[in-house]
Amino acid sequence: xxDDPTIFEQIVAGEIPARIVYETDTVAAxxxxxxxxxxxxxxxxxxxxxxxxxxxxxxAADVWAAVQELTPRIESAVDADASNxxxxxxxxxxxxxxxxxxxxxxxxxxxxxxx
Ligand code: 5GP
Numbered sequence: 001x002x003d004d005p006t007i008f009e010q011i012v013a014g015e016i017p018a019r020i021v022y023e024t025d026t027v028a029a030x031x032x033x034x035x036x037x038x039x040x041x042x043x044x045x046x047x048x049x050x051x052x053x054x055x056x057x058x059x060a061a062d063v064w065a066a067v068q069e070l071t072p073r074i075e076s077a078v079d080a081d082a083s084n085x086x087x088x089x090x091x092x093x094x095x096x097x098x099x100x101x102x103x104x105x106x107x108x109x110x111x112x113x114x115x
Contacts, residue, residue, distance in 0.1 A: 006048045006099035022070055026062045029070055036105050036113070039078035043067050043102040050098040052089050067102050080106030 010016040012028050021041060022029035032040040043066050045059045055063070071083050084105040088095040107113075 007097055008042070008044045008099040008101060009046075009048050012044070012046045021074075022066055024062065024066070026059055027066045029066060032103070036103075037078075037080075037107065037111070039074045039080065039104075039106045041070060041074055041104045043070065043104065045100055048099040050100065052087060052100055055100060063100070063102060067104065071104055074104055075106055078106050081109045082107045 005013070005015075007016060011018040011020075011030060018030040018033070020028060020030045022043070026046055027043065028046055029041050029043040032042050043063055045055060045063055047059070049055050049059070052060075067085060071085060074080070075083055084103070084107060086103050086105075087100065088103075089100075
């Protein structure tokens, strides 16, 4: 963990506004500020771990439970047909925020895009 709070820690602390859609003691989820599709959501551990491999097992389980719960709810909310669910794990993979986050990107038949 770094000493400087990440953007996502600041969102969890209420210091940066975001549309929070889910929260437990250990996990939060909020809408992405630059959505790839309606309903694009980020699921994060409340504490900042930069990479997946740094997550304690119990926190990883909490994050995944949130992803499993939220994915069908988000699809239903935006009337999506499917979702891309994924993690950019490390800067070379496109990770911009050094705080583990799972993207849930709703997809629609014929949308033709890639996340
Ligand atoms: P990455 O490229 O690290 O996997 O994705 C970072 C994501 O965080 C991007 O989709 C970006 O739009 C989103 N993001 C960056 N800053 C903020 C912010 O301040 N608020 C919210 N809600 N999303 C953000």
